[in-house]
Amino acid sequence: xxxxxxxxxxxxxxxxxxxxxxxxxxxxxxxxxxxxxxxxxxxxxxxxxxxxxxxxxxxxxxxxxxxxxxxxxxxxxxxxxxxxxxxxxxxxxxxxxxxxxxxxxxxxxxxxxxxxxxxxxxxxxxxxxxxxxxxxxxxxxxxxxxxxxxxxxxxxxxxxxxxxxxxxxxxxxxxxxxxxxxxxxxxxxxxxxxxxxxxxxxxxxxxxxxxxxxxxxxxxxxxxxxxxxxxxxxxxxxxxxxxxxxxxxxxxxxxxxxxxxxxxxxxxxxxxxxxxxxxxxxxxxxxxxxxxxxxxxxxxxxxxxxxxxxxxxxxxxxxxxxxxxxxxxxxxxxxxxxxxxxxxxxxxxxxxxxxxxxxxxxxxxxxxxxxxxxxxxxxxxxxxxxxxxxxxxxxxxxxxxxxxxxxxxxxxxxxxxxxxxxxxxxxxxxxxxxxxxxxxxxxxxxxxxxxxxxxxxxxxxxxxxxxxxxxxxxxxxxxxxxxxxxxxxxxxxxxxxxxxxxxxxxxxx
Numbered sequence: 001x002x003x004x005x006x007x008x009x010x011x012x013x014x015x016x017x018x019x020x021x022x023x024x025x026x027x028x029x030x031x032x033x034x035x036x037x038x039x040x041x042x043x044x045x046x047x048x049x050x051x052x053x054x055x056x057x058x059x060x061x062x063x064x065x066x067x068x069x070x071x072x073x074x075x076x077x078x079x080x081x082x083x084x085x086x087x088x089x090x091x092x093x094x095x096x097x098x099x100x101x102x103x104x105x106x107x108x109x110x111x112x113x114x115x116x117x118x119x120x121x122x123x124x125x126x127x128x129x130x131x132x133x134x135x136x137x138x139x140x141x142x143x144x145x146x147x148x149x150x151x152x153x154x155x156x157x158x159x160x161x162x163x164x165x166x167x168x169x170x171x172x173x174x175x176x177x178x179x180x181x182x183x184x185x186x187x188x189x190x191x192x193x194x195x196x197x198x199x200x201x202x203x204x205x206x207x208x209x210x211x212x213x214x215x216x217x218x219x220x221x222x223x224x225x226x227x228x229x230x231x232x233x234x235x236x237x238x239x240x241x242x243x244x245x246x247x248x249x250x251x252x253x254x255x256x257x258x259x260x261x262x263x264x265x266x267x268x269x270x271x272x273x274x275x276x277x278x279x280x281x282x283x284x285x286x287x288x289x290x291x292x293x294x295x296x297x298x299x300x301x302x303x304x305x306x307x308x309x310x311x312x313x314x315x316x317x318x319x320x321x322x323x324x325x326x327x328x329x330x331x332x333x334x335x336x337x338x339x340x341x342x343x344x345x346x347x348x349x350x351x352x353x354x355x356x357x358x359x360x361x362x363x364x365x366x367x368x369x370x371x372x373x374x375x376x377x378x379x380x381x382x383x384x385x386x387x388x389x390x391x392x393x394x395x396x397x398x399x400x401x402x403x404x405x406x407x408x409x410x411x412x413x414x415x416x417x418x419x420x421x422x423x424x425x426x427x428x429x430x431x432x433x434x435x436x437x438x439x440x441x442x443x444x445x446x447x448x449x450x451x452x453x454x455x456x457x458x459x460x461x462x463x464x465x466x467x468x469x470x471x472x473x474x475x476x477x478x479x480x481x482x483x484x485x486x487x488x489x490x491x492x493x494x495x496x497x498x499x500x501x502x503x504x505x506x507x508x509x
Contacts, residue, residue, distance in 0.1 A: 016259065060084075061080075117151070119339070123149070175281065178307055219244035245420065278307045279306065313328075321384050350381075368427035369426065373418040
């Protein structure tokens, strides 16, 4: 295990333990300051003087929120924060010292938080304006949304949110409103046992850790860069080797994501009533349920931590498509991308998907491997959608079952193939490995896309002919005779086609 992984693991475990004390602090103001002080100390421990980067980004976003129009602050924050993220990553080429790896993780999460809070401020301003203009029914809905979504943070509130120890190192992402709700009081008094919830979530981490260490020992990533695998091993072995390497990557990520969730659970962050249907990253999605609960004033409410649920391991591994698998992976960041990039674009769906994946790759880093990996995804999604429409929807239950298992196998191979680029990072090493296996899954993607287009053309022509024949032919049930559809004229009780019409009578055989 690398030194960075040991430091990462130690800080996460310490943060989980601290949550037992933090959750019991009574005053919201005390919790706010204690959480920020611990977060600053953690950031300082892993960053040293490089803590200036997240501090500078936070300060500039505070200025943006306070001095830029609410109609533009979200856009200004987005472009400024992403531009600074690029500077942060290439500053060592400009004569500055390169930041440690853990500082990069801190900078990534603070970038999402600061842009996110600017979007929340903008949406609050927009909905308040709409509430004044709309009729009573629409106004009531907007006022309900504002009750549970609106934010009006002070400069110090933004600083506290950015540097709160919960998620400062590794995530998950959570909205400012979720942070604010946590400060107002933990649901412990209503019957939620955060310790038990943590134990129910954390028990799988030793299994993931053991699987990671074993797979890393027998199938190290470094072997994929060694000339031995290209000289002494064959084509099919190199195709197969991607699978254990990707398994190793998943086990490492699963362990880290689950521990990050446990930091939130132990602190009481992201606990909402089950009835309001919380979503990862967002929080409550059914505000009417919160209204009903407040009216009934129930003494005991069932809570969950879906708001900070960042990884659905079973879904990521066993859903049959890349689209479904991605929705189970880093779910809080997926929410951020969907809410602040995908849904804000007024473009065709494939274009929005491509731009969203570009934003995700850019957020991850400047290495070409991120772009080679993630910008392949929109093409895979397009092919999956084609085959779903052309093949899967036309199958019976047993056919769909077999189709889904085949699609699952292809999905996992695609993930492993893209994972090599994501892990190897450099363009030369990635293309060298892909070249050694003949860019097999790029080729498969092109072949499947061509086949789908061909089938779509044939099926489309057949459906067009069938539709045309239905529109131009009528079966008369009394005479059993087929007529070309024309405007008929009735003369002395007989149907007569008007002059100029080609209304011929044809007996059915």
